[in-house]
Each structure stands twice: as structure tokens, then as C-alpha cells.
Amino acid sequence: METIHGNWVGCGTVFYNERTGAVSKSINEVIDYANLEIDLHGLAAYLDYGYVVFGRTPVKHVKYLLPTESLTVIDGKLVVTEHSDQVLEGFGKPSKEADVLDKMEDRINRWANSFQEDILIPTSGGFDSRLLNILVKDRNRIRAYTYGTSYDQQQSREAVYAQALSERLNTDWHRVDLGGFNHYIADWYALYGVSVAASGTYHMEFYKQIAERENHRKLQLLSGIIGDAWAGAFTVAEVDTPASYRTLGHTHGMSADASRALKANYQEALVTPFFEKQRALLKLPEYRLLTTMRTKMTMLQFLVNLPPYYGFETYSPFLEQDIALDMLNLPAERRANRQWQRDFFKKHNVLFEEEKHHYTYQNSLNYYALLHHPLEPLNVGLLREVIDPAYLEWINTTLARINWQERVFQTLMHMPKVKEGLKLMGFKNKLMQAYFAYITIKPIEIMLSKRNAS
DSSP states (O other), rough: OOOOETTTTSSSSOOOTTTOOOSSSGEEEEGGGOOBOOOOOHHHHHHSSSBOOTTTSBTTTEEEEEEEEEEEEETEEEEEEOOOOOOGGGGGGGHHHHHHHHHHHOOOOOOOOTOOOOOEEOOOSHHHHHHHHEEEEEHGEEEEEEOSSSSSGGBBBBHHHHHHHHHHOOOOOEEOOOOOOOGGGGHHHHHHTTSBSOOOOOHHHHHHHHHHTTTOOOEEEETTHHHHHTTTTTOOOOSSSSGGGGGGGOOOOOSSGGGGGGGGOOOIIIIIHHHHHHHHHHHHHHHHHHHHHHEEEHHHHHHHHHHGGGGGEOOOGSSHHHHHHHHTTHHHHHHGHHHHHHHHHHHHOOGGSSSSOBBOOOOHHHHHHHHSSSSOOOOHHHTTTOOHHHHHHHHHHHHOOOOOOHHHHHHTSSSSSHHHHHHHHTTHHHHHHHHHHHHHHHHHHHHHHHHHOO
């Protein structure tokens, strides 16, 4: 067995079982279900983040390689070695916008010239996919697909901008309407197990529809994964205590409540050691951003490793270390609000943000799916082994009661300006809290069922 090194940003996670010696990119292949034990600290961390973190998982002895680690076999045993972080050497080396754009264009078109198939670009209308569409030289090969996030999905900003982009670049574009993705939770578990909550099932529905529309022909997919982070879309607040470390998870509330896991406080066991080791580096904004992407990559990587199951091999220039660092090292004033990209889009007549378009910001896709495809209740009798049964009952009850008052509230909560006002007044979207808790906990339930069946 060759030495395996963790990916620089954590993409392509490698899982291993310390006890059995199994190694795989699939967590399901390294879990010994017949002898499964729960790692309470790993479970609590998973619940809080909505994906595995700190190299731990909800399963005792099952861990995964971090970006600065390598795995090898010595005398028949798995040995994990920690290395210095080579990425840090790339911080602070000034770069130029023209050079960054030229490098991306060169990499993308070298990739495109290496095969004959057409190019699938999931096109949200946002900056990352917009840039990719522009940089592909042979636009006759582009097959752009978009899903809307609003009730009227054709009026979603994503769909409106994506269609406008296609019209100006003269590319082939289609909108895919979603809403049935709650049916894919079991399929999600088959691929990702308890490594990540069932938070990407909408992409299963998305790619299934694309594959059917394309008659299951092979396409090569160009992904904009995490391009926004390197480009300057957001900054990460200072992390000066172990308690503030969770901001690096960038969870957006798509998780459960770790305090409801029985007998498990992972802060001292997992968070504090990571914080202390990184305390000095976390003062650097670039390092906080890199760590955020590394932390969340165990979830985000489905954007590139899910499409191949539908016949779409995937590439992204934003996962290449030199391109990411070049973007990160652009002048701060040009990265702020992604001004360097705004100017580039204006030059190409696709800066839609400065134009008048009729659309809605509404993001109600999860509510729409929940409304039309109810979820089966969590198995309280099974899950009470590791999670507070009162919390489980609250989740089930909340998801089961979508009466007319709840429908009115959800309509208001999915109007961005009204939503902000309601939040300021202390209103919380308990239905969505319950939904995200459900899709985080459901994989744990499936895992315990498989253990019992073994």
C-alpha cells in the first residue's frame, strides 16, 4: 500500500479504520457494522456541523485524513503522520488579475481539449459559474443547466440570471425544476453514510433529470466549487477562543443541536486541541478562509464527487492550489466585494447586478419539498440510544404540523426583507431548524439500523 496524503484543501476525503485497517474514500466501506461502536465526541461534532470534522466521525475507530496528514502501513499497522502545512508558503505572494484569469482560461481549455464530449456547467447565475461559461472558448459545447430556488422557479434570480447569461453567450441552457429530493435520503446514505448530513439530495434529483434529458450520454462537468471563497465573496470573522471556532464551519444553520447528544461534550476533547495548535495562524485572514474551506470540504465535495455517478466526470480550476492562492493573493481592495470579477463581467456585458431584471430572491426549495413530500418520522426508539428522545419528538412533531399558520409564516420567512425583520424581532424558523436537524440525524438512524441488522 502506497502512502496516501491528505488533499491540500480536503477534497477526496480518505477514511480509515484504526482497528480493521480498512482504507477507502467511502466511509461505508471502512465501517465494521457488526462491531460498530459510537464515538460520542465525533457524533456531537457531526451534529453541530452537519458533517464530520476534526478527523473524527460518529463511529469509534473510524477517522479520516486531514490535509496535513498522510497514511501508510508500517509492520502491518496503519500509521498516520502529520506534516508541515506547505500551503502556508504560498500566502502573501502578490498576484495580478490578468495573470489569474489567463491561467484559469488556459487550464480550463486544456482540460476541454483533452476530450470530445460536450461540457456540462451547472449555472446558478452567480459569479463562479458565470466566469466558467465565459472562459470556455468553444461555447458550442456548453450545456448549461440551472435549478430555481423559489416557489415559481422560473422567477428565481438564479434562473433569470442564468438564462440572460446563456442568451448573451449564445450557449445551450435549460432550467430543471426540483422538489422531490427528500426521496433520495437512502441513496445519499449509500454514497456518503454518516460523513455528511443528507443536505445535497437536491443535486441527486438535479443530475438525474439532466442525465435523462441528455439521454444518459457522457458529459464532462465544469464545477465552480468554492470559487467564491478565493475570489473575495466573504471574509471569516476572527477566531480567538475555542467557542468561536465553529464559525469556521460556515454551517448556515444546516445542522442539528449537539447539546442533545447524550453524554457528549466535544469542545474540550476536539475543539480546544485544534484551536490551540492553530491559535497564532488563525490571526491571519487568509488562514481562517483556508481553514473554513478545509473544514467544510467534507460536505462540499459532493459537488464534484456526486456527478460521476450520473455519467459526468468533474473538473474545477478552483480546486487547484496555485489558482486558489493566486486568487487569494490579489490586492485586498480588488477582492473586496469581488470587484475584480465585477469589472471583468462588465467588460463582457454580463454584470447583471447593474441591470434591471425581474426576479425573486426567495429561497424556499427545502420548504417546497417538505410541503409536497412529507418525511417519515425519525425512529425515536432506535435513536434514543445516543440522542435526547425529547429532541427527536420535537423534530417529528414540528415536521408533521404544517398547518395554515405555518404556511403563512413560511411565506413571510422566505421573503428576504420580511425575513430580516422577523429575525430582528426574535422569530425563528423552527420548521427549517427541525428539517435540517432531521436530515442530519437520519443518517445516524440508518447506520444504527444497519448495525442492528448485522
